[in-house]
Amino acid sequence: MTEQGTTSTALRESITAGLRQAVKRRFGAAADIDAVEFTSLGGSNRTVLFDLVDGTARRRLVFRQETIIPANSPFLDPARQFRVLSLLYPEGLPLPEPIFEFDDEDSLARAYVVAFVEGETVPRRLLDAPRYERARQRFCAQAGEFLGRLHALDPAPAAFLAEVPDSIDPLATTMARIDRWGGVHPALELAARWLERHRPTSTRRCLLHGDFRTGNMLLDEEGMRAVLDWECAHLGAPAEDLGWLCLRSFRFGHVDRPVGGFGPREPFYAAYASASGHPVDPEEVRWWEIFGFIRWAHYNVMQAYGHQTGARRSAAFAACGRNIALIEYELLMTLAGHYH
């Protein structure tokens, strides 16, 4: 998973120096870093693993830095990501412990450090490898419990997320971003119109993870260890988080297992209801799944736009543009009742 070949030596040295400086500022001159590993995990974020060494103590940590700041970025900046983690970690939810945030006196900017958690994130391995069978059996209930506990928290301390566009109107925001990034998709327009005319009436508002799906959580053989990637956190209807996990696009070949490719909906919904005290309305979750297709398409529009405009040239981002039709197909098949 290292990308030593593509990260230049000079860049690696400057990041290592910046990390060392930041660690010494906070943990004292005797503290140092060791076993630095540049990983390629994470799309527009730089991720570096390292050991914090202090006397005989040694702790594996993760440095996360925002490297690409696209115009009209749909993602939370690192400062607000760190704030979300700091808010939630004391609640005992499974997420990486926030360690420190970089500030103006550090040579590295837009970054923070969290504890390293051992485990697997790659969907295909989690869904197919025999060693994760037990974790797969537990997943639906654990995912329901996690979201139920998250959504049961008082959203007031997360009021700083109220200004995030996705906290205001996710549908309007997402369609506006597609407009801005270009590309015309009548099928997405149809879905948006359908969603507009069938808006759920529930009024409960919670702190949402915003990107809770297979690939963004870390599991080991025993089950869920940590929920990662909090850059889409916002306030909204709890069913949004449930629908996103069930989106057909994130089942990685296991389309008959709607909960992230792991299993059926019933244990997921039951665990959610029990942890949150609120029963799940499957029709509302379906509304958010239809929305989810638009949202997933919009990330692909964003990547294709980044490639097309020259901001981030890459064959992978170019391919995203032609991925949109596949999402539109799944959307229309779901809307017509052929897919569930």
Next chain:
Amino acid sequence: MAHDTPDLAEILRTVHEFIRDLKPRLGGMDGYQALCAQMLLEIALRELPEWQPQETADDARLRALCEVGPEAPRETLAARLAARIAAGEFDARMDELADELLRHVIAKVRVSRPKHLEPEHRAD
């Protein structure tokens, strides 16, 4: 028919750039084959303007939905249709529109990744 971005020329340019960046890391026969692949893509890019896009059944479908004739340029059809949908002009016949758009999307996926389609949608 009108596909999403990247268009055909952009796809050729993207692969050309990828091979250009990869080539220095390849040696021997692989390096030589990469050079030839680059040259082939350059030929295709120069030849591309000679190819005239054909009016397809999907263009006709979009024209019918937009209620416009052949005078409307094909690259404007999707935008016209999207605007009409957003304005609510299809609200009374959403199911019919969804059915037509499924055919439109199937036409796109048949080019971008036909294996993603249900078997009954892979061919007429």
